[in-house]
Structures are given as C-alpha cells and as structure tokens.
Amino acid sequence: MKLNFKYMIVVGLLIGMTGCDDNLETFEIGGSTAAPTAIATSAVNSDPLPGQIKLTWNTPSEGAFEYLQIKYHDPLTEQDVCKIASIGTTEMLIEDTRARFGDYSFFFQTFNAAHQGSEVTEIKAKSGAAPSTTTEKSRTEMKIEADQLSTNAQEPSEGPIKNLIDGKGNTFFHTRWSSPQIELPHYIQIDFKEAHEDFAIYYQNRTDNTWTSEGRPSVVELQISSDGKNFETVATLSGLPSAHSTEYTSEFVVPGKTFTSFRFNVIATSGNTKYFNLAQFKFYDVEVEIYDPETVPLD
Structure with a gap:
C-alpha cells in the first residue's frame, strides 16, 4: 500500500x-x-x-x-x-x-x-574540543627607561630613540635616512628588567611633518625573545595609519610564553621608504581571562 x-x-x-x-x-x-x-x-x-x-x-x-x-x-x-x-x-x-x-x-x-x-x-x-575564548580584563602601561631602548638603524643627525618615551608629541624618533641607508627591517627593541607575557602596544605617528604621509610603519612584526638575540614573531600588524599625528593601539597579544626582550620590527612603510619615524611609543602589560568550556566547572 x-x-x-x-x-x-x-x-x-x-x-x-x-x-x-x-x-x-x-x-x-x-x-x-x-x-x-x-x-x-x-x-x-x-x-x-x-x-x-x-x-x-x-x-x-x-x-x-x-x-x-x-x-x-x-x-x-x-x-x-x-x-x-x-x-x-x-x-x-x-x-x-x-x-x-x-x-x-x-x-x-x-x-x-x-x-x-x-x-x-x-x-x-x-566531539572535537570546544574552543576557548580569551578576553581582556585590564592593561597597564610599563615604564620604559632610555637605556632599555635600542635600534639597528638610528639616524645620526636627528630623532634619537629616547624621544619615543619623553611624553612629548612634538618630538620624534627617526631611523636612518642618510647615506649609507640600511635596508628594512628597522626595529625598536626594548630590553626589560623583568619577564612579560600578554601585552599590547601603542604609538603615535610623527606630528610635525604634516606635508607627507610617507615613512610611517605599514607592516610590523611584533617579536619576543628570552635572550635579547633570538627573536620570534608572535603577531603581525598591517593596514596601519599613515596620516601625521595618528594614534594606534593594538589588540592584546597572547604569545603563550614569557619574554624579556621585545621588538617592534618594521618590514614595510608607507611610500616604500627605507626608513620610518614615530613620535611616541608605549608598551602595556595585559591581564586576560581565559574561558575554556572543556575545563570550566559544571553546575
């Protein structure tokens, strides 16, 4: 039927x-x-x-x-x-x-x-493991001294690296533009006196050169090291602002390990220049909260 x-x-x-x-x-x-x-x-x-x-x-x-x-x-x-x-x-x-x-x-x-x-x-x-989620609880600016900063490409005629932490928006740091030029990448290195883990960064583009948008970081590798010599990239920033005076604050980065040295490693710039410049730079320790549905106590 x-x-x-x-x-x-x-x-x-x-x-x-x-x-x-x-x-x-x-x-x-x-x-x-x-x-x-x-x-x-x-x-x-x-x-x-x-x-x-x-x-x-x-x-x-x-x-x-x-x-x-x-x-x-x-x-x-x-x-x-x-x-x-x-x-x-x-x-x-x-x-x-x-x-x-x-x-x-x-x-x-x-x-x-x-x-x-x-x-x-x-x-x-x-089932496969349910993915965990990480949220930011707070961030704290770390005080940086001039002797903790270094670079592989300081411009000798202007823009010393210590200007990055002087709290003044009208000063700047500049990597080498004079001859002989140094090929990218150019970096800012911070050697800490203590270990860090989860972090975020802030910077402000140079404020006084309003006539140009060249020489701004456009692609940056955030790198960490436990010995100050061997670095690994834990995040890459791109699509960064090129207008003068623009401020940029990153999302938090969770590298999954501690480190004592950090590099802001610029691998490309606006206008394809062989240098970059910044007005200010800050480094933050970030406190995060991880929710893992596979381990959270059940009611």
Missing part, C-alpha cells in the same frame, strides 16, 4: 517520538507503508569538529523509509534531544558539544509513511 499526500508531522506527538522538539515540519509523503529499513551502523560516519559533531550517512535506497529520527542525551544540558530528518537528508550537525564528555550515543530509527518504526541503531561519536 502506498500513501501520496502531504503529511504535517507534529514533532513530539507521533507514536514512539516522545521527547522530540515541539516544532512543525512538512514532509512530502509518497512512500510505502511496508516495514522501514533500519540505518546500518556501517552507513553512518562521524566527524569531531570544534564544539560540534557532524553525522553523515549513506543515501538510502528509494522507498527504504520516509523519515528518520535521531535521539541522543545532551550531557551539557542534561536533556534528551530528538531530531527529525527527511529521507533526502544525509547529514546533521550537532552543535554545542564537548570533547570532555567522551562518547555521545546517537539512536537512529527510520519510519514509513504510516509512522511505523524500524529497529533502533546506536552510533557512538566524539
């Missing part, structure tokens, strides 16, 4: 579907009332995604069933969940899952046009 009509399924009211979501879904019912074919365990695959589980299954043969029910227990919300899929669906994304819970058990059951169910197939699947 075959049924050919649109059947409005009231999820949660069908026989054998207690606990399903109370929503309405419309399926085109045009199949047999013969016993539905169960989903084979071997026909289902699972992929652990960050905070998600992706379930996929083989395309069923024509008339195998009319719709599919997937039930599982969500250990995070401590709720039983029921999902409904039409015969044309071959994948489902289960969201807000956790690796910490190990195996999730999914119970697949198919139904024919008369809502008669097949045998239940259990599929076990794992």
Whole structure:
C-alpha cells in the first residue's frame, strides 16, 4: 500500500517520538507503508569538529523509509534531544558539544509513511574540543627607561630613540635616512628588567611633518625573545595609519610564553621608504581571562 499526500508531522506527538522538539515540519509523503529499513551502523560516519559533531550517512535506497529520527542525551544540558530528518537528508550537525564528555550515543530509527518504526541503531561519536575564548580584563602601561631602548638603524643627525618615551608629541624618533641607508627591517627593541607575557602596544605617528604621509610603519612584526638575540614573531600588524599625528593601539597579544626582550620590527612603510619615524611609543602589560568550556566547572 502506498500513501501520496502531504503529511504535517507534529514533532513530539507521533507514536514512539516522545521527547522530540515541539516544532512543525512538512514532509512530502509518497512512500510505502511496508516495514522501514533500519540505518546500518556501517552507513553512518562521524566527524569531531570544534564544539560540534557532524553525522553523515549513506543515501538510502528509494522507498527504504520516509523519515528518520535521531535521539541522543545532551550531557551539557542534561536533556534528551530528538531530531527529525527527511529521507533526502544525509547529514546533521550537532552543535554545542564537548570533547570532555567522551562518547555521545546517537539512536537512529527510520519510519514509513504510516509512522511505523524500524529497529533502533546506536552510533557512538566524539566531539572535537570546544574552543576557548580569551578576553581582556585590564592593561597597564610599563615604564620604559632610555637605556632599555635600542635600534639597528638610528639616524645620526636627528630623532634619537629616547624621544619615543619623553611624553612629548612634538618630538620624534627617526631611523636612518642618510647615506649609507640600511635596508628594512628597522626595529625598536626594548630590553626589560623583568619577564612579560600578554601585552599590547601603542604609538603615535610623527606630528610635525604634516606635508607627507610617507615613512610611517605599514607592516610590523611584533617579536619576543628570552635572550635579547633570538627573536620570534608572535603577531603581525598591517593596514596601519599613515596620516601625521595618528594614534594606534593594538589588540592584546597572547604569545603563550614569557619574554624579556621585545621588538617592534618594521618590514614595510608607507611610500616604500627605507626608513620610518614615530613620535611616541608605549608598551602595556595585559591581564586576560581565559574561558575554556572543556575545563570550566559544571553546575
């Protein structure tokens, strides 16, 4: 016997579907009332995604069933969940899952046009780790002394590096523009007296040369070192402002390790000059808060 009509399924009211979501879904019912074919365990695959589980299954043969029910227990919300899929669906994304819970058990059951169910197939699947989030709580400006600063390209005729920390917007630091010029990168190095970890930086473009927008940092590597000699890049800044007097404040950087030396390493400039200049520079220690859904205590 075959049924050919649109059947409005009231999820949660069908026989054998207690606990399903109370929503309405419309399926085109045009199949047999013969016993539905169960989903084979071997026909289902699972992929652990960050905070998600992706379930996929083989395309069923024509008339195998009319719709599919997937039930599982969500250990995070401590709720039983029921999902409904039409015969044309071959994948489902289960969201807000956790690796910490190990195996999730999914119970697949198919139904024919008369809502008669097949045998239940259990599929076990794992979630990928839900990603953590890091937020800034506060930032504190670090006091820098002139003897902590150095550069590989000081211009000998003007703009000493100590001007970066004099608190005056009308002075500036300038890397070498006179002959013989030094190829980029040019850097500002700070050697700290103590270890630092999470940080942010601020600078102001030179204020007095209003006639030009050249010679501003346009691409900068933020580098750290534990010995003042061997540096690694932990962030790269680009799209930086080129207008005179413009102030720039970076997002916080979490390098995942401590360091005692820092470099503001300029690898490109506006106007493609072989030098750069700045009015002021500041370094901030940043206090961050990390929320890890895989380790946070559960209620």
